[in-house]
Amino acid sequence: MATGDAHAMPLAPCETDLDFAEVGWAKPLFPRGQVDRAGQLLVQSVGVPYPPGWDEALQVINNWRSSHSYPLQSMKMGLVQRAARVDDKAIVAQRLKRLSSIEIKLLRNPNMKLTQMQDLGGCRGIVRGPLHLDKLVRIYDGLQYSRKYDYISNPKPDGYRGVHFVRKYESNLPQNQVWVGLRIETQLRTRLQHAWATAVETVDTFSAQQIKTGGGDQQWRRFFALIGSAIAKREGKPIVPGTPENEDTLKQELREAIQDLSALTVLNGWMAAVQRLPVVAKAGAQVFLLVLNTEQKTLEIVPFADEEGARASEQYLQAEKKIQVARNAQAVLVSVKSIRGLQAAYPNYFADTSAFIQVVERETA
Numbered sequence: 001m002a003t004g005d006a007h008a009m010p011l012a013p014c015e016t017d018l019d020f021a022e023v024g025w026a027k028p029l030f031p032r033g034q035v036d037r038a039g040q041l042l043v044q045s046v047g048v049p050y051p052p053g054w055d056e057a058l059q060v061i062n063n064w065r066s067s068h069s070y071p072l073q074s075m076k077m078g079l080v081q082r083a084a085r086v087d088d089k090a091i092v093a094q095r096l097k098r099l100s101s102i103e104i105k106l107l108r109n110p111n112m113k114l115t116q117m118q119d120l121g122g123c124r125g126i127v128r129g130p131l132h133l134d135k136l137v138r139i140y141d142g143l144q145y146s147r148k149y150d151y152i153s154n155p156k157p158d159g160y161r162g163v164h165f166v167r168k169y170e171s172n173l174p175q176n177q178v179w180v181g182l183r184i185e186t187q188l189r190t191r192l193q194h195a196w197a198t199a200v201e202t203v204d205t206f207s208a209q210q211i212k213t214g215g216g217d218q219q220w221r222r223f224f225a226l227i228g229s230a231i232a233k234r235e236g237k238p239i240v241p242g243t244p245e246n247e248d249t250l251k252q253e254l255r256e257a258i259q260d261l262s263a264l265t266v267l268n269g270w271m272a273a274v275q276r277l278p279v280v281a282k283a284g285a286q287v288f289l290l291v292l293n294t295e296q297k298t299l300e301i302v303p304f305a306d307e308e309g310a311r312a313s314e315q316y317l318q319a320e321k322k323i324q325v326a327r328n329a330q331a332v333l334v335s336v337k338s339i340r341g342l343q344a345a346y347p348n349y350f351a352d353t354s355a356f357i358q359v360v361e362r363e364t365a
Contacts, residue, residue, distance in 0.1 A: 024310060025073075026066035027178045032115045035064045039114030042099070043106045049325050058099070062317045064114065065096050068121035068182055069309065071169035072096070075184045076123040076335070086135040087127040091194075093345035094123040095334040099320040104213055118147070118166045119185035124345070126194045130235040133163070133190050140165050146183065152193075155240045158211065158221060159228025160197060162189040192231045192359060199267070199356035200224055201348035205294055205330060206270045223257040226250060230363040255364050264360065270351040273297045279339065286335055287312050288342060290349045291319050293329045299349060303339065 030038075038057035045051045076094045083090035097120045106112060127133050133152075140163075141148075149164040165186045169179050189197065200211050203224075209216035211224060229239035229250055244250040258264060274292075277300045285303035289312060292299050304312040312333060319331040336345050343350050 025070035028067045029063050030060050036113040065120050066313045071179050071182045072121035079125050082139050083125040087132040091126040093336045118183045122185045124187045126189050137163050159225040159240045161193050195355040198348040199353045226254040267353040274351040291331045292349050295328045
């Protein structure tokens with residue numbers, strides 16, 4: 001991990017002075033102390049349906065989360081421009097953190113306050129390969145940032161790799177001061193790293209595990225650590241700690257893990273099972289609410305126009321309220337260039353592990 005509070009270069013103009021006020025972006029309405037208390041109630045309510053003050057707490061949390069939409073949009077626009085400079089096929093997307101993910105993070109970090117969370121708003125840049133990624137990372141190294149997490153030079157033990165930058169929104173416009181200081185996380189990955197990460201999320205979703213957050217079945221965890229190292233070797237980067245350095249040994253253990261888990265059969269089965277419900281077309285929509293029901297194996301996609309931000313945020317919250325009680329689905333509010341880009345940016349919601357399966361087959365051939 002590296003930090004960079006002293007970086008002197010200013011944020012790019014596209015991330016400081018764009019005036020989006022007329023769109024009606026959400027602004028923080030509650031004191032930070034009230035936001036933090038709402039976060040505490042969210043954690044305390046795990047397993048307790050509709051505790052006193054729960055509905056009000058969710059409204060406070062949703063407002064605080066939604067208030068990151070404007071800075072997030074600004075940061076994403078900067079990422080779009082920078083990613084295009086290194087890869088004309090780059091995929092860029094953004095999302096507001098899911099309520100269930102906020103809950104898990106607060107549970108894992110009992111000393112953390114909700115207002116301290118750095119990734120309520122996150123954008124993601126996915127480029128073709130390690131050379132493209134290295135160039136993009138160098139561009140971000142030259143900007144102001146609060147924190148940098150380099151999980152490629154130092155892969156996580158579970159196999160996750162990517163580079164994250166946490167940056168504070170800045171602006172010179174008086175009407176934008178309400179958002180100044182809100183933090184947004186930018187994740188940078190290669191396509192192979194993205195295939196790995198979204199496959200983990202697919203396994204977590206459909207087998208009720210928490211591999212992504214440090215839990216889950218040990219066999220699945222070992223499988224993902226091994227394939228993470230195989231990908232790292234292909235990209236010429238450091239392998240995952242605790243996995244074999246020798247390529248033949250790594251490949252043999254990976255084959256055994258796949259056989260023990262019936263991993264490819266399981267992943268293909270989930271992919272075939274998910275039914276995508278009909279989408280009501282909306283011209284120019286770039287904001288989408290995805291609701292994946294893991295019991296019924298259905299995916300609902302609701303598009304929103306730019307001017308429908310408030311309605312999108314409210315529908316997101318209503319979907320999450322049901323999920324917090326039933327615990328049988330996932331919902332996320334995302335922004336991509338078009339509906340065609342949804343599956344590339346968020347394949348886990350489609351149970352689409354095809355790119356990952358191709359990687360596994362190639363690395364074990």
